[in-house]
Amino acid sequence: MNVSIELDHPNVTFTNGDTIYGRVVVYCPNTTIVVSKITASLTGETKSFMIDTTGLFMNHREEEKHCIVKESQVLLPNWNRGDNTRVESLKLGFGYHRFEFALKLPWFPECPTCPPNSPIFNDGIRNFGPSRLPPSMENLASGADSSYRIDVAVTTYKNMFKSTTRKSTRIAVWPSDTSPESTSGIPPQSFPSTTSAVASILAPPDTPTTLNAGNTMQLLPARSEPTRIIITAKFPQDFHISTGSARNIAMRLTTKRLNNSRHSLYLSSFQLLLFGYTDILAGSASRGQMSCWTLQSLSNLDRELPLDDDPDIECDIDPALWREKCVPETAVPTFDACNMGRRYEVEILLGLQCRHAGKTGRVSVVQLRVPVRIGSGLVSGRRLEAVEPAAAQNRLGTQRESVPRQMSSMNGFVEKEEFPAPPTYEEAMKEPSER
Known part of the structure; x- marks a missing residue:
């Protein structure tokens, strides 16, 4: 079994209030697999570390980590839209199976380790007040990292053994701009x-x-x-x-x-x-x-x-x-x-x-x-299709249309691609003229 993540807009920089649409893709190579749970989550973290040299005898590494965004969605178990029954597990046969998810970015960071009136680091001191959503920041400063990612977990049963497969992919997030999107209409005199x-x-x-x-x-x-x-x-x-x-x-x-x-x-x-x-x-x-x-x-x-x-x-x-x-x-x-x-x-x-x-x-x-x-120059509520590069849109459309797909009758969250069954041993050993 192979698990991967597909995003509708993989090359877009998201901002506050945007909904990230995508799907968990589960590939079953040849045998039937029983899936009991599928979850997708959006995680945002800020990590900082440095070496404290103030000690008398030895230096020690100081680390600090804050989880600023945590949104989760359970894709399985779920409710069948047809007869309103709860589906606890699902048998997946040969082929690709897709499970849709939608995760929304919050407007403000929600760090569980920091109360609403927690101090905010600013200009070398700690101030008090609300904070904006930090942007994605990697390799810009040594010892500081701000990142957002999509995590998925697929739990399966095979031969009475339980296993969980996890995958992650990073996304780019910048906070929305509170100032006008463009200053072209504002005279410089003002x-x-x-x-x-x-x-x-x-x-x-x-x-x-x-x-x-x-x-x-x-x-x-x-x-x-x-x-x-x-x-x-x-x-x-x-x-x-x-x-x-x-x-x-x-x-x-x-x-x-x-x-x-x-x-x-x-x-x-x-x-x-x-x-x-x-x-x-x-x-x-x-x-x-x-x-x-x-x-x-x-x-x-x-x-x-x-x-x-x-x-x-x-x-x-x-x-x-x-x-x-x-x-x-x-x-x-x-x-x-x-x-x-x-x-x-x-x-x-x-x-x-x-x-x-x-x-x-x-x-x-x-x-x-x-x-x-x-x-950031980004405003909330914009159409993501309009800001994604055209090359990325064409590539995404080609990927979606390359293989015919058939929706499962269970619900709208599961999608299965039907492939012909592999040949048997006798069929594979036949000469081309005999097939």
């Missing part, structure tokens, strides 16, 4: 979350002046007032940016003059970096890990920035510098769980230079670092 930095850009050197003091001539250095500006970065509500290949970074960069400098301001370089921090807690030990992505890096731009003489007027930096850049798919959404958390920061580096009368000043680098919240 972005409410702002951060700013004040900078003084050195002016180009002026021609030095001379002073006659008796019979000697002294050279006096020229003093020119630097250009003082304020650079502001604006983001949607709660500094929210969405991940996904179709969602660009929604951001607005503006400049404003703070003094009456006569110099022109030029942008020589532009960098946009994303920093990710994983906070891990295991028992009494805690630590953090950092990862970095370069979203945009441009140099030798030589682009003049607009600056109005009126200090109350903001001028926009061309958004084409970052318009086509997206958050990478490897950056999982921001979350806080019982024993781990994920947070992000965006760093903007601007290389600025003053020019006047053909002279250039020294390049000054202005830095803005902004804590941001990365969303």
Whole structure:
């Protein structure tokens, strides 16, 4: 006997409230098998571990595990829909037999070891409050793993011996996005979350002046007032940016003059970096890990920035510098769980230079670092067929239509594929002309 799992949408990233449809496939090679119980369950876990080095004589391994999702469905025994009788066991003959299941993802994690007001790990400390469903996270940080899987168990009787066969398959889960799915309809002027930095850009050197003091001539250095500006970065509500290949970074960069400098301001370089921090807690030990992505890096731009003489007027930096850049798919959404958390920061580096009368000043680098919240870009209630890749849909359809199937008359949960019986020994030994 062989047991496997088939999912209707194996390549889809599921989210809160989605129902995962699939089937348990039992293959009987040649003999009749009595099946007494079939169960399917959805399990979500967060695991953290690290080596605690605070001991005096030896180090020990600290581990912490939380079961955040546990949904189960019993496929057998079940009730016969025809005559409303309970089916305790089922005899399966040669062929493939399918048992349908439907498991729904909850809206919030339900950890049995943590009460509703349990502490949530956040920024290195434990806070209190509700938590979102953690996303699937594997191999992103050492010692931290968040995963979801479908587990099935098939219990059979053969020759008075009882055995249970178990199979598992992992699925991808990201929490639903609470912010708008797209910011294309929101004007950048209405972005409410702002951060700013004040900078003084050195002016180009002026021609030095001379002073006659008796019979000697002294050279006096020229003093020119630097250009003082304020650079502001604006983001949607709660500094929210969405991940996904179709969602660009929604951001607005503006400049404003703070003094009456006569110099022109030029942008020589532009960098946009994303920093990710994983906070891990295991028992009494805690630590953090950092990862970095370069979203945009441009140099030798030589682009003049607009600056109005009126200090109350903001001028926009061309958004084409970052318009086509997206958050990478490897950056999982921001979350806080019982024993781990994920947070992000965006760093903007601007290389600025003053020019006047053909002279250039020294390049000054202005830095803005902004804590941001990365969303999944997924909304609940969407049609899974519409978001699954077309190649996966075609492959799934081919698999379903490759072999004719016949529904069993017992109920709608069992499906059997009929195959011709294998040849007998006498038939197999006959010559091809005699068959």
